[in-house]
Amino acid sequence: MIDHIETGAALSVLKILEVTGENIKSTVSVAMHVRSKKDEWKDIVKIEDRELYSDEVNRISLIAPRATINIIRDYNVAEKMKVELPSVVKGIVRCANPNCVTNSNEPVETSFLVVSQRPLTLKCHFCDRIQSSVEKYII
């Protein structure tokens, strides 16, 4: 279960996990705009029988930096971890600058320095372009 997703970002989380509704056999539950214990709004995504890979967790951290991942076994929370936004984001976001060398045919992994976590702001290692609307550039 992925809890404390920024409100409105649940569908983006499903997109990152490539859950379309047709390609998964287990139950998927989505709750949007739910009030948390701290009286803040949040989204929740729950997927049964699905393991999360580390690059998926990294991608989720870009759109839901406060998310927690709860692994539930036998109706109890067996493990609970917070996603962690790395200080350098590599290979999971495209540069917003169409003229950046990373958007050409060069065999190069994109790399961004995290300038600010909230709002998430990235700076391209190659062309220095600052970008804050990261969601639509996730690879």
Place this chain on the structure above:
Amino acid sequence: MGSPRFSDFVSIRDFSKQEISFVLKKAKQMVPFASGEEKSNALEGKILGTLFYEPSTRTRLSFESAMLRLGGAVMGFSSPMGTSIEKGENLSDTIRVTETYADILVIRHPLEGAARLAADLSTKPVVNAGDGAGQHPTQTILDLFTMLESKEKLEGLNVVILGDLKFGRTVHSLSEALALFGANLTFVAPPSLELPKEVIAEIESKGCRPRYATALEDAVKDADVLYVTRIQKERFADATEYAKVAGSYRIDSKLLSKGKSTLSVMHPLPRISEIAPEVDSTSHSLYFKQAAYGIPVRMAILSMLLGVEF
């Protein structure tokens, strides 16, 4: 402060004020070697590789001259024509190959970030000679050097920067460096070619509060330096957009009479029609001297990157 060691010269943002000051000091030492007044073979046995994917006159030739005057050798290309790039070779492969042929590489490329990629891949020093609308750090150093030589200071200098402030790569690096040195900046740009927000944020983060003027006559009144840039046709996708802004300003004697008698006009060149030829012979003209200073500045940068002490 000891000699700073630079591994590459990609962006002016990579260097502190002290490091830039050190390069400027080195460049001053190089002036007699640049003019040929004094001889040196300090770079004998070293090869400079010039990889120019875009046209250049001053930058490429001044790098070549700097290398040759210090006893080094030069090889490279001035356009991708006649190279494997025409066959589809990517930049990464070109860098991996050419770095084995040379001791230092200078690259100009149309894509932003190309020089950073080259520097990441190459074990030899890489100098950025312009990457798209990105950085052109050696031009910045020579612009600073020209102002320092002519005005003997950078702090408190009133600099008006005019022209294509959106795509002009010299303007972005120069504005940031001048802000670092405490110069007072005024920007004048045609509509649609104003300074990008990121550059303004970078300048303001250095404590500079730039002014924005629309009337050039007012802006030049208290200026020490008027830095003019060309509207770059090659950066416009649409010819009608270019036509709208091209020729929207012109520096002539009448305009300069509104400024101080000591006002200097600089331009990274080439100019098209933005500076009238009548200005060339006046004491205001500093742009040809500025172009000449490219040699001592590039001599300093090449020798520092190659680890050669003078």
